[in-house]
Amino acid sequence: MNKTVIVGGGIAGLATAFYLQEFGSSNYTLIECSPTCGGKITSTSRDGFLIEGGPDSFITQKPAALNLCKRLGLGDQLVGSNTGKQATTYVWSGGRLHPMPExxxxxxxxxxxxxxxxxxxxxxxxxxxxxxxxxxxxxxxxxxxxxxxxxxxxxxxxxxxxxxxxxxxxxxxxxxxxxxxxxxxxxxxxxxxxxxxxxxxxxRPKRGTANSSKPTPMFMTLHGGLQQLSDALVAQLPAHTVRSGCTVLNVRPHEAQYQVLLSDGSSILADHIVFATPSYVTADLVQQTDPTLASRLRAIRYVSTATVSLAFRRADIAHPMQGAGFIVPKSEGRKITACSWSSAKFPHRAPDDSVLLRVFIGGALAEDLAEQDEPALIELARNELRTIMGITAAPILAKAYRWNKANPQYDLGHGSRITEIEQSLTDLPGLYLAGAAYRGAGLPDCIQSGIIAARSIAERVHANHDEYTSVCIGT
Ligand SMILES: Cc1cc2nc3c(=O)[nH]c(=O)nc-3n(C[C@H](O)[C@H](O)[C@H](O)COP(=O)(O)OP(=O)(O)OC[C@H]3O[C@@H](n4cnc5c(N)ncnc54)[C@H](O)[C@@H]3O)c2cc1C
Structure with a gap:
C-alpha cells in the first residue's frame, strides 16, 4: 500500500528518496535512466586534479544542501570557498580584467x-x-x-x-x-x-557579526567533489529501492493509482509519483494524464551550456590568478561567458605545482557555441584564455562537458506559470514535481523541492494510515 515512484535520480530525486525514508515512508522505488545517479552532479579525480562537470559548490544562505551534507555524515568533508583577495571576481572589459569593486x-x-x-x-x-x-x-x-x-x-x-x-x-x-x-x-x-x-x-544586518566568531562561507563544496553528496545519498538508500539504467516511458492513470511503464518492459503501480526530471521530460510523461499540465510544463524553456576544465603547470602561467575567476559581458563579443579559477577558488582541486581553470560556454545568449563537439569546445576555451589571460602553454589535462538543454530558464512570467502548474496538480492527487525547473535551480532549492515532495507524501500516507487505524478501532 502507498507505493511511491520517484522518476529521476538527480539531486532532487535522491533527496526525495532520502527524506521519504526520514519521514517513515520507505515504500518507494527510484528510477534513473542513466547507469548512475547524480544527474548533473559529476566529479572526476584524475592525476591529482578534481574536475567538476556540473555544479562545483552550493550557496549556504539557503541551508538545505549544507544540512543534508551534515545529516549524511559529510560534515568533516565540507570545504568553504576561499575568502579575501582569493574570492575576487574579475570582469573582462575593454581588453583587460578589472577586479569587481570590494x-x-x-x-x-x-x-x-x-x-x-x-x-x-x-x-x-x-x-x-x-x-x-x-x-x-x-x-x-x-x-x-x-x-x-x-x-x-x-x-x-x-x-x-x-x-x-x-x-x-x-x-x-x-x-x-x-x-x-x-x-x-x-x-x-x-x-x-x-x-x-x-x-x-x-x-541590512551585517553578515556574521551577531555572535559568531567565524561566519559560514557563502559557498561550500566537498573535499572530494560534489559527487560525494550524490554518492552518499545513494549509499543511504537500500539497494532494492534504486533502479538505474531504466527509463520511465510513460505514466498513466490506473483506477485509483498510476501505472509507471518502464523501458525494460515492466511496470509499477503507484499511489504517488514524484517527477524529478527536467520539465520537458515530465511533460511527455504526463501528456496522457493531463495535456494541459503537459503544455504548461513545456512552456519552461531550457538552454544548453558547456564547461571546459583545463589544467596547466603553474610555472607556465604568468597570470597571478588571485581570485575566483572572471566573467565576460556579452558586449565584449567574446565566445565564453565566464571562467572559474577552480584551484584558487577551492582547496584540493589541483596539485601544488599546477592550476585548474573551468571555462563556461553557451547559455541563452550563445547556445550554439555549447553544442559543438568536445575537441571544438576545448579549442575554443584555449583560444579565449590565450586572449584574456595570455595562456599559450598546452594544457596538461583538458575535459569538456556538454549540457544539452540542461538549464531551465526562469523567463518573465515564470511565477505565474508555476502557479498554473501547481493548480493543475491539485486536480491530480498523487502527482508531485521536484527539481530545478520550478522554484530555484541551485542545489539547495532542488533538495528543498525533494523535502517538500517527501513531506507531502508522508503526510498523506500517515493521514490515510490514521484513518485506516481509526476505522479498525471503530469496528
Ligand atoms: C554546468 C552547470 C553548472 C552548475 N553549477 C551549479 C553550482 O555551482 N551550484 C548550484 O547550486 N547549482 C549549479 N547548477 C545547477 C544544478 O546543478 C542543477 O539545477 C541540479 O543539479 C538539477 O538537479 P535535478 O535533480 O533537478 O535534475 P537533474 O540533475 O537533471 O536530474 C534529473 C535526472 O532524471 C533522469 N531522467 C531523465 N529522464 C528520465 C526518465 N524518463 N526516466 C528516468 N530517469 C530520467 C536524468 O538522467 C537525471 O539523472 C549547475 C548546472 C549546470 C548544468
Whole structure:
C-alpha cells in the first residue's frame, strides 16, 4: 500500500528518496535512466586534479544542501570557498580584467571608496549608479526582467558590466528575459521596502557579526567533489529501492493509482509519483494524464551550456590568478561567458605545482557555441584564455562537458506559470514535481523541492494510515 515512484535520480530525486525514508515512508522505488545517479552532479579525480562537470559548490544562505551534507555524515568533508583577495571576481572589459569593486553585493555596491576607485565602471557610470538613491520606486505588480530593473535603477553600464554577466550568468540566461521576482526577489523587496537598493544595503544586518566568531562561507563544496553528496545519498538508500539504467516511458492513470511503464518492459503501480526530471521530460510523461499540465510544463524553456576544465603547470602561467575567476559581458563579443579559477577558488582541486581553470560556454545568449563537439569546445576555451589571460602553454589535462538543454530558464512570467502548474496538480492527487525547473535551480532549492515532495507524501500516507487505524478501532 502507498507505493511511491520517484522518476529521476538527480539531486532532487535522491533527496526525495532520502527524506521519504526520514519521514517513515520507505515504500518507494527510484528510477534513473542513466547507469548512475547524480544527474548533473559529476566529479572526476584524475592525476591529482578534481574536475567538476556540473555544479562545483552550493550557496549556504539557503541551508538545505549544507544540512543534508551534515545529516549524511559529510560534515568533516565540507570545504568553504576561499575568502579575501582569493574570492575576487574579475570582469573582462575593454581588453583587460578589472577586479569587481570590494563590497559588491551582486549588483549593488556597499562600500564607497573601493567603488569610487574601481577601474571597471566609468565616472558617468558611477554617478548614474549613485543616483539610484534618488530614483523613485516603481509601484507595479508586473513581473520585471533583470535587465529592465537594473537599467532603471542603476543604469546601463551596471547592467552590461555587472548584473548581466554575473546574475544572468548564474542562470545562463538572457537578462532581458530573466524574471527578477523568480530569481533575485530580494532586490525587488529592497526597492519596495527602502525605496532604493543602496539605502537597503546600508540598513541590512551585517553578515556574521551577531555572535559568531567565524561566519559560514557563502559557498561550500566537498573535499572530494560534489559527487560525494550524490554518492552518499545513494549509499543511504537500500539497494532494492534504486533502479538505474531504466527509463520511465510513460505514466498513466490506473483506477485509483498510476501505472509507471518502464523501458525494460515492466511496470509499477503507484499511489504517488514524484517527477524529478527536467520539465520537458515530465511533460511527455504526463501528456496522457493531463495535456494541459503537459503544455504548461513545456512552456519552461531550457538552454544548453558547456564547461571546459583545463589544467596547466603553474610555472607556465604568468597570470597571478588571485581570485575566483572572471566573467565576460556579452558586449565584449567574446565566445565564453565566464571562467572559474577552480584551484584558487577551492582547496584540493589541483596539485601544488599546477592550476585548474573551468571555462563556461553557451547559455541563452550563445547556445550554439555549447553544442559543438568536445575537441571544438576545448579549442575554443584555449583560444579565449590565450586572449584574456595570455595562456599559450598546452594544457596538461583538458575535459569538456556538454549540457544539452540542461538549464531551465526562469523567463518573465515564470511565477505565474508555476502557479498554473501547481493548480493543475491539485486536480491530480498523487502527482508531485521536484527539481530545478520550478522554484530555484541551485542545489539547495532542488533538495528543498525533494523535502517538500517527501513531506507531502508522508503526510498523506500517515493521514490515510490514521484513518485506516481509526476505522479498525471503530469496528
Ligand atoms: C554546468 C552547470 C553548472 C552548475 N553549477 C551549479 C553550482 O555551482 N551550484 C548550484 O547550486 N547549482 C549549479 N547548477 C545547477 C544544478 O546543478 C542543477 O539545477 C541540479 O543539479 C538539477 O538537479 P535535478 O535533480 O533537478 O535534475 P537533474 O540533475 O537533471 O536530474 C534529473 C535526472 O532524471 C533522469 N531522467 C531523465 N529522464 C528520465 C526518465 N524518463 N526516466 C528516468 N530517469 C530520467 C536524468 O538522467 C537525471 O539523472 C549547475 C548546472 C549546470 C548544468
Amino acid at each position: 563590497g559588491m553585493m551582486l549588483m549593488t555596491p556597499t562600500m564607497v571608496l573601493p567603488f569610487l576607485r574601481s577601474s571597471l565602471i566609468s565616472w558617468p557610470g558611477k554617478i548614474r549608479m549613485g543616483m539610484e538613491l534618488f530614483i523613485p520606486k516603481l509601484n507595479s505588480t508586473q513581473d520585471e526582467s533583470l535587465a529592465s530593473f537594473v537599467r532603471r535603477r542603476l543604469g546601463t553600464e551596471a547592467l552590461n558590466k555587472i548584473a548581466g554577466p554575473l546574475m544572468g550568468g548564474i542562470h545562463a540566461a538572457d537578462p532581458e528575459k530573466l524574471s527578477l521576482s523568480s530569481t533575485f526577489p530580494m532586490f525587488q523587496d529592497m526597492e519596495k521596502k527602502h525605496g532604493s537598493l543602496l539605502r537597503g544595503m546600508m540598513k
